[in-house]
Amino acid sequence: MPIDISALSEAVLWVVTFLGAFLAALWFSLVLWTFRDMRARSRDALAQVMAALVVAVLTLPGLLIYLILRPPKTLAEQYEQSLEEEALLQEIEERRICPGCTRQVEEAWQICPNCLTRLKNPCIECGKLIDLAWTVCPYCATAQPQPVEAAHETPEFMPTETPGDSDAEREPDPVQTSAEPATDDEEPPKPE
Numbered sequence: 001m002p003i004d005i006s007a008l009s010e011a012v013l014w015v016v017t018f019l020g021a022f023l024a025a026l027w028f029s030l031v032l033w034t035f036r037d038m039r040a041r042s043r044d045a046l047a048q049v050m051a052a053l054v055v056a057v058l059t060l061p062g063l064l065i066y067l068i069l070r071p072p073k074t075l076a077e078q079y080e081q082s083l084e085e086e087a088l089l090q091e092i093e094e095r096r097i098c099p100g101c102t103r104q105v106e107e108a109w110q111i112c113p114n115c116l117t118r119l120k121n122p123c124i125e126c127g128k129l130i131d132l133a134w135t136v137c138p139y140c141a142t143a144q145p146q147p148v149e150a151a152h153e154t155p156e157f158m159p160t161e162t163p164g165d166s167d168a169e170r171e172p173d174p175v176q177t178s179a180e181p182a183t184d185d186e187e188p189p190k191p192e
């Protein structure tokens with residue numbers, strides 16, 4: 001049997017060497033990947049080293065343990081989520097609420113349909129809806145007449161606010177003038 005023992009052993013040695021090198025490279029890659037993955041998920045340097053150590057010592061089972069225990073989200077994902085939450089919160093805050101009944105109202109509403117509280121006024125010049133507290137239209141820079149709104153709300157006070165006329169009418173009161181001669185008649189006659 002002319003089997004070359006030395007050539008066979010050399011081939012086996014090559015295969016074993018190749019396999020060993022591959023496994024070593026795989027092990028190193030796994031440890032490096034774990035370290036990088038943990039670094040993307042946590043700023044804690046100790047946690048990064050510990051995760052890499054677990055994979056380095058336990059290899060594939062260690063990687064399995066790491067995949068189970070690692071933080072579910074990367075730092076970038078956490079940041080993104082916090083941004084989204086912040087944006088959502090801001091949106092909720094910006095949602096308008098009726099000051100009269102605290103119900104949600106639309107941005108374009110002039111009046112609350114539930115309690116009839118006036119929410120906005122149209123600009124006297126351009127007609128765009130502006131806040132009640134604003135004294136000038138931000139769209140066309142026209143000054144808004146604030147007292148007009150107050151007068152509309154309390155129209156019953158308008159007739160009484162004419163003191164000049166009422167005072168003038170009181171002087172020549174027909175009831176008082178007619179009562180004066182009556183009192184004169186009832187007076188006892190003056191002695192002469």
Ligand SMILES: [Zn+2]
Pocket residue numbers: 098099100101102103112113114115116117
């Ligand atoms: Zn309301």
Ligand SMILES: [Zn+2]
Pocket residue numbers: 123124125126127128137138139140141142
């Ligand atoms: Zn305007």
